[in-house]
Amino acid sequence: MTHSLVTKYNVPGPRYTSYPTVPFWDDATFCLKKWKETLKRSFQESNKKEGISLYIHLPFCESMCTFCGCTKRITKNHSVELPYIQAVLKELRMYKEVFGERPIIQQLHLGGGTPTFFSPEHLESLLNGIFHIAQRGTKCEFSFEGHPNNTTREHLKTLVSFGFTRVCYGVQDYNETVQKAIHRIQSFENVKKVTKDARDLGYTSVGHDIIFGLPFQTKSHVKNTILKTIQLMPDRIAFYSYAHVPWLKGNGQRGYRDEDLPTAEEKREQYEIGKELLLDAGYIEIGMDHFALKSDSLYKAQEEHNIHRNFMGYASSKTQMMLGLGVSAISDSWYGFAQNVKGLSEYHHLIENDILPILKGHILTEEDLIVRKHILNLMCHFETSWKNESEYFPELPEVLFKLKELEDDGLVSISQDKIKVTTTGKAFVRNICLPFDLRLQRNKPETKLFSMTV
Ligand SMILES: C=Cc1c2[nH]c(c1C)Cc1[nH]c(c(CCC(=O)O)c1C)Cc1[nH]c(c(C)c1CCC(=O)O)Cc1[nH]c(c(C)c1C=C)C2
Ligand SMILES: C[C@H]1O[C@@H](n2cnc3c(N)ncnc32)[C@H](O)[C@@H]1O
Ligand code: SF4
Numbered sequence: 001m002t003h004s005l006v007t008k009y010n011v012p013g014p015r016y017t018s019y020p021t022v023p024f025w026d027d028a029t030f031c032l033k034k035w036k037e038t039l040k041r042s043f044q045e046s047n048k049k050e051g052i053s054l055y056i057h058l059p060f061c062e063s064m065c066t067f068c069g070c071t072k073r074i075t076k077n078h079s080v081e082l083p084y085i086q087a088v089l090k091e092l093r094m095y096k097e098v099f100g101e102r103p104i105i106q107q108l109h110l111g112g113g114t115p116t117f118f119s120p121e122h123l124e125s126l127l128n129g130i131f132h133i134a135q136r137g138t139k140c141e142f143s144f145e146g147h148p149n150n151t152t153r154e155h156l157k158t159l160v161s162f163g164f165t166r167v168c169y170g171v172q173d174y175n176e177t178v179q180k181a182i183h184r185i186q187s188f189e190n191v192k193k194v195t196k197d198a199r200d201l202g203y204t205s206v207g208h209d210i211i212f213g214l215p216f217q218t219k220s221h222v223k224n225t226i227l228k229t230i231q232l233m234p235d236r237i238a239f240y241s242y243a244h245v246p247w248l249k250g251n252g253q254r255g256y257r258d259e260d261l262p263t264a265e266e267k268r269e270q271y272e273i274g275k276e277l278l279l280d281a282g283y284i285e286i287g288m289d290h291f292a293l294k295s296d297s298l299y300k301a302q303e304e305h306n307i308h309r310n311f312m313g314y315a316s317s318k319t320q321m322m323l324g325l326g327v328s329a330i331s332d333s334w335y336g337f338a339q340n341v342k343g344l345s346e347y348h349h350l351i352e353n354d355i356l357p358i359l360k361g362h363i364l365t366e367e368d369l370i371v372r373k374h375i376l377n378l379m380c381h382f383e384t385s386w387k388n389e390s391e392y393f394p395e396l397p398e399v400l401f402k403l404k405e406l407e408d409d410g411l412v413s414i415s416q417d418k419i420k421v422t423t424t425g426k427a428f429v430r431n432i433c434l435p436f437d438l439r440l441q442r443n444k445p446e447t448k449l450f451s452m453t454v
Contacts, residue, residue: 005409005424005428006265006268006454007264007265008409009411009428009431009454010264010452010453010454011434011452011453012449012450012452012453013431013433013434013450013451013452013453014430014433014437014440014450015243015288015430015450015451016309016375016379016430017309017310017311017312017313018310018337018372019368019371019375019376020362020364020368020372020437020439021437021439021440021450022330022339023445023450024440024443025337025360025361025362026363027361027362029362030336030338030360030361030363032356032358034336034363035333035338035356035358035361035363036098038333038334038335038336038363039095039099039331039333039336040098040099040100041333042320042333042334042335043101043103043321043333045320046320046321047099047103047104048104050106050319050320051103051104051105051106051137051319052103052104052105052106052107052319052321052323053105053106053108053109053319053321053323054092054103054105054107054109054130054134054324054325055108055109055111055311055312055322055323055324055325055329055330056088056109056110056111056126056325056326056329057071057111057112057324057325057326057327057328057329057340058110058111058112058114058115058117058118058326059071059072059073059084059112059113059326059327059328059344060072060074060075060081060112060113060114060117060118061074061112061113061114061117062074062075062076062114062117062150063183063184065172065182065183065184066181066182066184066254066255066256067172067182067184067211067214067215067242067253069243069245069248069253070111070113071113071327071342072112072113072114073344078117078119080344081117081118081119081122082122082125083348084326085118085125085126085129087347087348087352088126088326089126089129089130089133091325091326091351091356091357092129092130092134092323092325093133094351094356095323095356096133102133103135103323104134104135104136104137105131105134105135105136106139106141106317106319107140107141107142107315107317107319107322108130108141108142108143108164109142109144109312110123110144110145111144111312112145114145114147114150115144115145116144116146116151116152116155117147117150120152120154120155120158123155123158123159124158124162127159127162131162136163140163141166141297142159142164142165142166143164143165143167143168143205144164144167144168145168145169145170146167146168146170146198147170148170148171148190148191148193148194149190151167151169151194151197156194156197156198156201156203157201160201160202160203164203165202165203165204165205166203166204166206167198167203167205167206167207168206168207168208168209168238169191169194169195169206169207169208169209170209171191171209171210171225172184172186172209172210172211172214173210173214173217173221173222173225174188174224174225174228175221175225177216177221178215178216178217178221181215181216181256182215182255182256183255188228191208191232192231192232195208195232195234204235204297205235205236205296206234206235207234207235207236207238208229208232208234208236208237209237209238209240210238210239210240211239211240211241211242212239212240212241212242212267212274213241213242213244213262213267213270214242214261214262215261216256216260217270218262218270219266219269219270222270222273222274223273223274223277226273226274230277230278230281233281233293235292235295235296236290236291236296236298237278237283237291237292238289238313239271239275239278239290239291241267241271241289241451241454242261242267243451244258244261244452245448245450245451247448264452264454267454268454271427275291278291285426286298286302286307286314287302287307287309287314287382288379288426288429288430289313290314297316298314298316300316301315301316301317302380302381307380307381308376308380309376309379309380310322310332311324311330311332314380320333320334321333321334324339325340326340326347327340327342327343327347328340328341328342334364335363335364335369336362336364337361337362337364338356338358338360338361338362339359339360339361340358340359341357341358367393367438370390370391370392370393371393371436371437374391375436375437378421378429378433379429379433382420382421382425382426382429383418383419383420384419385417385418385419386417386418387417393438395438398435399435399436400414400419402435403419403432403435406425406428406431406432410424410425411424411425411432412425412432419432428453430453
């Protein structure tokens, strides 16, 4: 990788889990009435055909990892579990009222925070509650995020009995200095044990999350972490670039200084080293940040062009509608987005008063729908085209003009009616999406909103 490319393209940029990205949602056009309309429309169009996806945010953790950008509440008091589950179930019932019919759950993901903070018994009540209100789909894909330090065989057994087949564990880095800096001490032995337990109990996809660019992390730490990971051969690996966003309220990114972070140059080298080791071990790079073995469903989905990106990252199939429950969760009705309030007491208060706990949202315009398709294509398939009239938008020539420079740098190739990301360009896919992001182009932010793209 040439140094000049890294320097040139290391700019703040969204991770494109949605388009428009959250900071560009237009709250002025959003209200509860419109949100419910888009939900009903989408539900009518898609529930019977393909079901819906459900994301449940379980925000508690016993200990604060200082790198973490997720919405969480640190506590050792487990009495928070039951009231939270009851609130989430009530939120689902409120949505069922809007739909007027039982939703069919095709995909279910428990994220956090730490879902394994909850006792197996409480997770069981949560799932029993869900499948009392909603119907189970026929092609279920159920997954959860587990903390290697507190995922027990009981957790795994309980969830497998409800049809869960995928788990991803937070690993981040095995080095002690790095672990101290991010306030997350976690041994290889624990990861090995929970990986084996999941496999023994029938999970078909075990994933590990690894991060490069963490405080005090070096190339040799990354190399060691990947080599250890390869010993366990997880089916999927998320190899994330550390997103440094200390300005986000309450995310707790502290305890280290900016100077303790690797430079952009060093960070890119860490990525290159990790990527080479993963490719040598038989992993295939899929979309942004993701690697999978050829036996994993994510690889097959990519081959068959079924891969989809949503707020949770990549999925091996798509539903038009994704409902997010719990604090900070985002829902996507395809025609609109909504994000829940982030505070626990506010969430409980609104639910108690039969009010959908929504903080903000966005109704997509015709233009948003077209642009979103192109950004999704780039993030999922590393290419996009405007062969059909419905894929064209008036600003496209300007977008292509801006992309010319990226083409000269070898990141994309542009032809008559499509663009393709090159092998070098894959690491810069966020930069390639930027010219398509019309809302950002029209309204360049003056304050920092996004993490750096390298
Ligand atoms: C399990 C924790 C979560 C991670 N991502 C999400 C959760 C719940 C979901 C999520 N990620 C982002 C958004 C905002 C929507 C958007 O802007 O498209 C949501 C709902 C984007 C995002 N994620 C991270 C940051 C800093 C941002 C803002 C955009 C940016 O600066 O790039 C940090 C981060 N969180 C997670 C990962 C994997 C990650 C960074 C690699 C997990
Ligand atoms: C769910 C997964 O999200 C990743 N994750 C959480 N916060 C960040 C961040 N600031 N930067 C990069 N990755 C992050 C971790 O790898 C975790 O395991
Ligand atoms: S990384 Fe996981 S355990 Fe750590 S604070 Fe974030 S959500 Fe909690």
